[in-house]
Amino acid sequence: MDILTEALSSMRTGLPSSVRTDGRAPWGLRLPSVAGAGFHVVLYGTCWLVPLGDGPPREEPIALSPGDVVFLRDGRGHILSDHPSTPAEEERPEQFCAGSPVGTLKLGGDGALTSLLCGNYHLDQGRPHPLVRQLPEVIHLRTGHGRHPELSAAVQLLGMELENPRIGSSGIVPALIDSLLLYILRAWLEDQPPAAARGWAAALGDSAVAPALAAIHEDPAAQWTVESLADRAGLSRAAFARRFAALVGEPPMAYLTRWRMTTAARLLRESDIPLIAVATQAGYGSDFAFAKAFKREYGLAPGGYRRQARSA
DSSP states (O other): OOOOHHHHHBBOOOEEEEEEEEEEEEEEEEEOOOOOEEEEEEEOOEEEEESSSSSTTTTOEEOOTOOOEETTTTOEEEEOOOOTTSSBOOOGGGGOOOOOSOOOOOEEOOOEEEEEEEEEEEEOOOOOOOHHHTTEEEEEEEETTTTSHHHHHHHHHHHHHHHOOOTTTTHHHHHHHHHHHHHHHHHHHHHHTTTTTHHHHHHTTTTTHHHHHHHHHHTTOOOOOOOHHHHTTTTTHHHHHHHHHHHHOOOOOOOOOHHHEEEEEEEHHHHOOOOHHHHTTTTTHHHHHHHHHHHHHSOOOOHHHHHHHOOO
């Protein structure tokens, strides 16, 4: 069971949006915070990213080079510019040119060119999966010198399709952007040294916790207990419970309930199956017990949640 894919899918609320940003020095663009997670891919040239707002004390500007990828977990506001000292402006409608497969934002003077793909992934930040919640607020990945070959290949393909759009580009580019999120997070997770990894970065590679997580994700409706999950992990009940909570951040049964409710919410949003079928797939024997648990978690009855999601 691919837990990373499942976790991200549970948070998705729409397709990613993106624009190609071409800046000629001197240029600076102030980007407000967004609902979701932001990303930037440097296609050509160099620039700087300056984080804004709340965050670690006085973060330093981040120098970006060709092939670099930045992921902003909470979509925080920031500045992109040719140099940290360049004044930044807000985007103006006349700077945007519609196009296929993505539009283009042009700004700046007549100096050196930097080209980026900028956008955001629409993720439910109100109920983030703990895997995503434990990520750094800003992830900066370099793809040069043979690092992260799959991510590098995706970046190169995006660059070629955007530079020279041809038949099929309108379908290829959105698919590549959608896949880029998984490449980014996989690259970051695999970057964590095993001896220093913490939280989910360690849990996904742990010989005891990873099989238990995979079992929960593969069959959330099964009547799992701490004992049955501990048996899969090859540990005693107490040792497994301590290890699971230390890495995942909550006890096994709490995570099981969370994932059952997440599964149910996704079924309510994306399917028309009856509520009793949703309850069954979420591991509940009656729609009454399911409705009570769901309302406790989401503040709405399942039917109301489905209507609200559809209207939104």
